[in-house]
Amino acid sequence: MHYWSPSLDVDHEFEKLVNRMHPPRVTIDHITDKTSTLIKVDSANKRGSLLEVVQVLTDLNLLIKRAYISSDGGWFMDVFHVTDQYGNKLSENNVADRIQQSLGPRGCSFRSLRGSVGVQHSSENTTIELTGRDRPGLLSEIFAVLTDLKCNVVGSEIWTHNSRMASIVYITDDESGLPIDNPDRLAKIKHLLLSVLKGDLDRRGAQTAVSVESTHTQRRLHQLMYADRDYDTDEYDIVSDEPGGHKPVVTVENCVEKDYTVVNLRCVDRPKLLFDTVCTLTDMQYVVFHATIIAEGHEALQEFYIRHTDGCPISSEAERQRVIHCLEAAVKRRVSKGLRLELCGEDRVGLLSDVTRIFRENGLSVTRAEVTTRGSTAVNTFYVIDSSGNQVKSETIEAVRNAIGESVLKVNEDEALTCSTSSRQRQTGGFSLGNLFRNRSERFLYNLGLIRSCSEVA
Structure with missing residues (x-):
């Protein structure tokens, strides 16, 4: 089914009904990890769940140090190890309520970002x-x-x-x-x-x-640059790496046994990095079924198990190269x-x-x-x-x-x-x-x- 198919509105209404019956549940754990706060999110699985959660955490200026993501089947379960922007454990007691309130009314918020420029x-x-x-x-x-x-x-x-x-x-x-x-x-x-x-x-x-x-705003900027094909280069474009000469390394391989495509990204860590990469995978019509994120030092490691929205893993070399170039662009866009x-x-x-x-x-x-x-x-x-x-x-x-x-x-x-x-x-x-x-x-x-x-x- 194409992402903007006529049945989208019907699917959207059904997902809103499921979301009302099984609203997201957010729990906060300050004890398990000595250096970070654990945020656990459980909800009925729907397309865009991961992007919504990461977007909310990013808007709260939280740094994601580790994350374990699973959305295979009808349920979505995430565990995020986060700190505030100064690297400290969270001190606010109402952070769970703020996250839950942000997730509830939004529904599939990324679907509202139609059009290109206007x-x-x-x-x-x-x-x-x-x-x-x-x-x-x-x-x-x-x-x-x-x-x-x-x-x-x-x-x-x-x-x-x-x-x-x-x-x-x-x-x-x-x-x-x-x-x-x-x-x-x-x-x-x-x-x-x-x-x-x-x-x-x-x-x-x-x-x-x-x-x-x-x-x-920043979600939309990713969409605008992706639609404008900023990941393409030609003889007029000037391509530069991250400051210090550190270029992101992206590998894309198929896991035949599980029928997934495995995407690995390694680059210099920075705030909002996970938000940027998840935005790009979503815009490219890929669904993240499992992921592991580690960003506890200077370098960040991200591993995603994905399929296209049609249920298929990556099937050609051209598509594989496009994913690599788009993720490299996602990392570089925000680099100042x-x-x-x-x-x-x-x-x-x-x-x-x-x-x-x-x-x-x-x-x-x-x-x-x-x-x-x-x-x-x-x-x-x-x-x-x-x-x-x-x-x-x-x-x-x-x-x-x-x-x-x-x-x-x-x-x-x-x-x-x-x-x-x-x-x-x-x-x-x-x-x-x-x-x-x-x-x-x-x-x-x-x-x-x-x-x-x-x-x-x-």
């Missing part, structure tokens, strides 16, 4: 989803368009990988502070953003569509490349347009970003590299800090020193690739009629 609404803001080819200055162009269209960005997350970009941007009307729901205005926003995304370099093309469901800059200050309309313009004018390219608004305060994190792909020079950092304001921009000084030393060794005179892209971006925005001069955008 605009949707919530009670507080309008959500814009974007995918396209990454290039220096792209983020600056996007925020400049939104500012010109009287949109206030209240939150955003941007990922880049293999020369592709995916972003989810939450906006409100800058005058009323309410979501934007006027169809003509939304159509104009999408049209102009699509023009920016396509530019003159996107050979694969950007996409736009309208979605009516709410989403989980570049120098971390933290911006904290009074929020205002156009702030992100100004900040990213300053980045562009100083030859910086954003590889990842997290934008949040807490009350009247903007709390933003950017990872930046030189537009030519090199690390950032110390004089560039100082220029950016002077333009933005040292009181609101924080830089990791150890990283800055390393970047400065490396860049001086590679420094050459004359031609600046950053200026080339910057001028191209300015001309493009001029053609759209959105700016008079980059130096005048305020």
